[in-house]
Amino acid sequence: MAFITFDNVEREYHVGNSVIKAVDGISFSIKKGTINVVLGQSGAGKTTVLNLLGGMDSPTKGRIFVGEQEISDMSEHELTTYRRNRIGFVFQFYNLVPNLTVLENVQLAMEICENPLDSKEMLTKVGLESRLYNFPSQISGGEQQRVSIARALAKNPDILLCDEPTGALDSATGRKVLKLICDTAEVMGKTVIIVTHNALIADMANMVIHMKDGKISGIKNNDQPKDTEEIIW
Amino acid sequence: MVKNSLFLKSIRDMKNAKAQFISIFIMAALSVTIVTGLDSVWKTVEDNTNIMYAATNISDMWIYVSNPTEKQMWSISRIKGVESIEKRFTLNAISDIPGGPTLKVYAVSSKSALDRPILQHGSLHSKRGVILDESFAKKHNLGINDKISLKLNSKWTTFNIEGLALSSEHIYSIKGNTMIMPDSSKYGFIIIHEDMLKGIYGQKIYNQICVKLAPGADVSEVKNEIGRLLGDDLIGSVAKGEDSSTNNIYANIDQFKTLATVFPLMFFLVTALITQSTMFRLVENQRGQMGILKALGYSKGRILWHYTSYGVYMGGLGALTGFLIGPVFFTTLLIPWLNLSLPSNQISINYLNLTYSFSLILACTGGVSLYAGLKLLKDTPAQLLRDKPPKEGSHIFLEYLPGLWNKMRFSRKLIARNTLKNKMRLLMSVLGITGCTGLVVAAFTLTSMINGITQHTYGITYSYDHKIILDKKADSRYIHNKRLDGAVALVKETSVEIIRPGGKRTMELLTVFPQHSPLINLQDVSGNSILLAEDGLTITRKLAQTLGVSVGDIIELKSTDKGYVKVPIKQIIYMATGQGMFMTDEFYESIGETFEPTSILVKWNQKPDEVFLASDYVDEYVSRTTQIEDTNKSTQVIYIAAVLLITMGAILAFVVLYNSSILNFSERIRDLTTLKVLGFYQNEISALVLTENILSVLMGWILGIPLGKFIAELAASGLNDQLDLYSRTTFITVVLSGAITLLFALINNIIVARKMKNLDMLESLKSVE
Ligand SMILES: Nc1ncnc2c1ncn2[C@@H]1O[C@H](COP(=O)(O)OP(=O)(O)O)[C@@H](O)[C@H]1O
Numbered sequence A: 001m002a003f004i005t006f007d008n009v010e011r012e013y014h015v016g017n018s019v020i021k022a023v024d025g026i027s028f029s030i031k032k033g034t035i036n037v038v039l040g041q042s043g044a045g046k047t048t049v050l051n052l053l054g055g056m057d058s059p060t061k062g063r064i065f066v067g068e069q070e071i072s073d074m075s076e077h078e079l080t081t082y083r084r085n086r087i088g089f090v091f092q093f094y095n096l097v098p099n100l101t102v103l104e105n106v107q108l109a110m111e112i113c114e115n116p117l118d119s120k121e122m123l124t125k126v127g128l129e130s131r132l133y134n135f136p137s138q139i140s141g142g143e144q145q146r147v148s149i150a151r152a153l154a155k156n157p158d159i160l161l162c163d164e165p166t167g168a169l170d171s172a173t174g175r176k177v178l179k180l181i182c183d184t185a186e187v188m189g190k191t192v193i194i195v196t197h198n199a200l201i202a203d204m205a206n207m208v209i210h211m212k213d214g215k216i217s218g219i220k221n222n223d224q225p226k227d228t229e230e231i232i233w
Numbered sequence B: 001m002v003k004n005s006l007f008l009k010s011i012r013d014m015k016n017a018k019a020q021f022i023s024i025f026i027m028a029a030l031s032v033t034i035v036t037g038l039d040s041v042w043k044t045v046e047d048n049t050n051i052m053y054a055a056t057n058i059s060d061m062w063i064y065v066s067n068p069t070e071k072q073m074w075s076i077s078r079i080k081g082v083e084s085i086e087k088r089f090t091l092n093a094i095s096d097i098p099g100g101p102t103l104k105v106y107a108v109s110s111k112s113a114l115d116r117p118i119l120q121h122g123s124l125h126s127k128r129g130v131i132l133d134e135s136f137a138k139k140h141n142l143g144i145n146d147k148i149s150l151k152l153n154s155k156w157t158t159f160n161i162e163g164l165a166l167s168s169e170h171i172y173s174i175k176g177n178t179m180i181m182p183d184s185s186k187y188g189f190i191i192i193h194e195d196m197l198k199g200i201y202g203q204k205i206y207n208q209i210c211v212k213l214a215p216g217a218d219v220s221e222v223k224n225e226i227g228r229l230l231g232d233d234l235i236g237s238v239a240k241g242e243d244s245s246t247n248n249i250y251a252n253i254d255q256f257k258t259l260a261t262v263f264p265l266m267f268f269l270v271t272a273l274i275t276q277s278t279m280f281r282l283v284e285n286q287r288g289q290m291g292i293l294k295a296l297g298y299s300k301g302r303i304l305w306h307y308t309s310y311g312v313y314m315g316g317l318g319a320l321t322g323f324l325i326g327p328v329f330f331t332t333l334l335i336p337w338l339n340l341s342l343p344s345n346q347i348s349i350n351y352l353n354l355t356y357s358f359s360l361i362l363a364c365t366g367g368v369s370l371y372a373g374l375k376l377l378k379d380t381p382a383q384l385l386r387d388k389p390p391k392e393g394s395h396i397f398l399e400y401l402p403g404l405w406n407k408m409r410f411s412r413k414l415i416a417r418n419t420l421k422n423k424m425r426l427l428m429s430v431l432g433i434t435g436c437t438g439l440v441v442a443a444f445t446l447t448s449m450i451n452g453i454t455q456h457t458y459g460i461t462y463s464y465d466h467k468i469i470l471d472k473k474a475d476s477r478y479i480h481n482k483r484l485d486g487a488v489a490l491v492k493e494t495s496v497e498i499i500r501p502g503g504k505r506t507m508e509l510l511t512v513f514p515q516h517s518p519l520i521n522l523q524d525v526s527g528n529s530i531l532l533a534e535d536g537l538t539i540t541r542k543l544a545q546t547l548g549v550s551v552g553d554i555i556e557l558k559s560t561d562k563g564y565v566k567v568p569i570k571q572i573i574y575m576a577t578g579q580g581m582f583m584t585d586e587f588y589e590s591i592g593e594t595f596e597p598t599s600i601l602v603k604w605n606q607k608p609d610e611v612f613l614a615s616d617y618v619d620e621y622v623s624r625t626t627q628i629e630d631t632n633k634s635t636q637v638i639y640i641a642a643v644l645l646i647t648m649g650a651i652l653a654f655v656v657l658y659n660s661s662i663l664n665f666s667e668r669i670r671d672l673t674t675l676k677v678l679g680f681y682q683n684e685i686s687a688l689v690l691t692e693n694i695l696s697v698l699m700g701w702i703l704g705i706p707l708g709k710f711i712a713e714l715a716a717s718g719l720n721d722q723l724d725l726y727s728r729t730t731f732i733t734v735v736l737s738g739a740i741t742l743l744f745a746l747i748n749n750i751i752v753a754r755k756m757k758n759l760d761m762l763e764s765l766k767s768v769e
């Protein structure tokens, strides 16, 4: 049973007189509770796909379904409601609010959604129980990314979207962060979509989508994904 | 080439931060407009008045004395400090113009050299010819060779108008203290030849000596010396600056001088804060670019000038615009409302303050940019090219109140931290709103103060239908026998010379009426009705202030025929207009005077007695309704002032709030995007930025109320020394000013919210800025 469906989705950008097709007629579906990885070179259209799915952008053609909802024809306001209740985002550049402490950054997200999880518990899960009252500028990049993961998960979303979450981190820290995402998501039964350059992660995904020039160049289903513990980082 | 590309860069940078630069420009222009404009008003009045005083050879003192002898004239001219003297006859007379306006008649000799009129049209050839007040003539469409009749010595005499002129004694032309503002249709002057008096009074008569003093002479000393010389013959003396015309002009000038200090202060402060917050932010955003320029090998001076020039261009341009607008705008808008009769309104500029204001603006704009640039340039190019360390979050004092802090929503916490961390921005908004509310409150208070004059004078103090000025032949016996059908109060109004405690002499109005007069309801300073004191003087609050006296002090009154009488001040009353001294008819007679009414106040039982009003016994009469209308008409200038104040307040509020919202918004664009991505609705995000505005509106509103009261009192202080204005800050004023300020804030918020809606989520997430 498909949980997420992209049906011939296209997203065009107009720059001056030229038209750029960031996403050029792609179709795929994703099952609930799976971990999925999007691979591709820079400029392939990965971020655009994630933004479309996250309700931050709308397709110029085609339809997108999430569960029983069609998000491709939602209004701005409906999209916001969709984002607040169903989506958790993790970005390359953490995007924490500098004026709020670690704990408050997590609580901020929970304030607006329907069934939030306990914020301190979430931060304990990502190993930050001792940094609750620090401001983002007082902790390291890896720790900031963990806050951002806790923030995304604390909203208790259906879908967790991670756009190059390790892009700004050194490789060792990056691996820890990826493992954290996959472990927690698996335990909590979230549907995860990760954009990454790290090919190793593909081994533990249920599905890997390869993108090139706005098109899907291949989809690989992995019937027996490796357990995160098995992967030698 | 190089210079050119840097210049292009600054133009483009300014385009990018359009809103902020326009704010700086508007504030600079506004500050300079106000300072140069208000300065020009008083400077123009002062210069033109001084030119006129010099051209007419205005006297320094006028002595009231009945038919001075040659010997008296000679001895006065010998007093040390007296340069020249002249005698003349002067009195107020009714004219035959419709409405019966009063003219002040001056009968002078053809050799007269003091207080000369400035002839505007025609000339004086014959002895029957007169020179008429040009402003008065204009109002009544009178010209050369038209005829005008005056009631002199109870007879009508007709004159031929041969000249139209302006007089330095009638620049601010008001009749005694019954008028509030000059009104040329009601009052003017007319100059006749002294020989004409023979036919009218049977002989040449004089009642005034004009005295011109040598430069540096002591006015008070000369006054006292003349008092000693004339003894009982002296009726009174008035120095230049004490009579209603000169006094009110000086008051007008002083008033605008104070306004020209207070208003700009506020505007300059806001300008400084706006440029400070804007330029700092702008220059700091250019960190990287500064590093590039430095790495390319640009000299420090070159780079500094590049950034300083932003402020200099905007500030300079604004200041210049302000200078071009201010003097012309304010003088043409305000001076006509002062109703001054001046031959020229050539605009004068106060170059000293102009220089100050330009320097101040450039210091605020260029200086701040320079400082911001200098601060950054301390870093090496390598440091500059690296990203600025992220802004540190920090704890604020509210967190130490756990009870409150833990109850707050996170969005509220965010607002609190952000607002308290940008105190300069908050200060700027609060100050701007304080100014705005202050101006609006001032506008309302001024209007209510002025409306209070009519309300108090003609609603509380007096309740007559007609005030009738009696002819000399109508004495109290006549009035008694006449048995007018209505309530009648007999009143004597006269000017008397007084010596205050301390020895200074002035002439003040004395009003006498029976203690239990109908139609007159006096009130003390706290608004309780009271009767005249039986055994002494009752004096109005404003006059008490001017004279520097209080209850218990003794004043010496010049009596009609023998020396001075010492009378104690027993009571202070409040009169909105018509400041003076009061006593009962009985007390008046007890000090050796006789009480004969000069006017009566009447409230008719039925219709007014038209036959009586038209009779010879009546010199002139006026109805209370007319007085109310006239007062309202003459105080219309206040509405112009009110509109002006509210407009300035609006500009201030918009500029300040818009600027601070945009600053707030652009500083936090990444935060706001993050919130948008997390699923915050548009209105929740707008609230994060705009709540601060509402906060500053509330704070500014509270601070603005006393400021407004202060501005109103300041603006009213120099209006006219006959007015005693009460500034009551009413509930309505407070609410209305708050509502208006809030309205400005809401309009601004709508504009900013619309701008924020276009916030591009994806764009600002791409990288760390
Ligand atoms: N707002 C935009 N305006 C114009 N072109 C865009 C915009 N966003 C993305 N693109 C273009 O769309 C293509 C795909 O971008 P993106 O999805 O960010 O790629 P990826 O994340 O795979 O690197 C790129 O060529 C990019 O230049």
Ligand SMILES: [Mg+2]
Binding pocket: A046, A047, A048
């Ligand atoms: Mg990308």
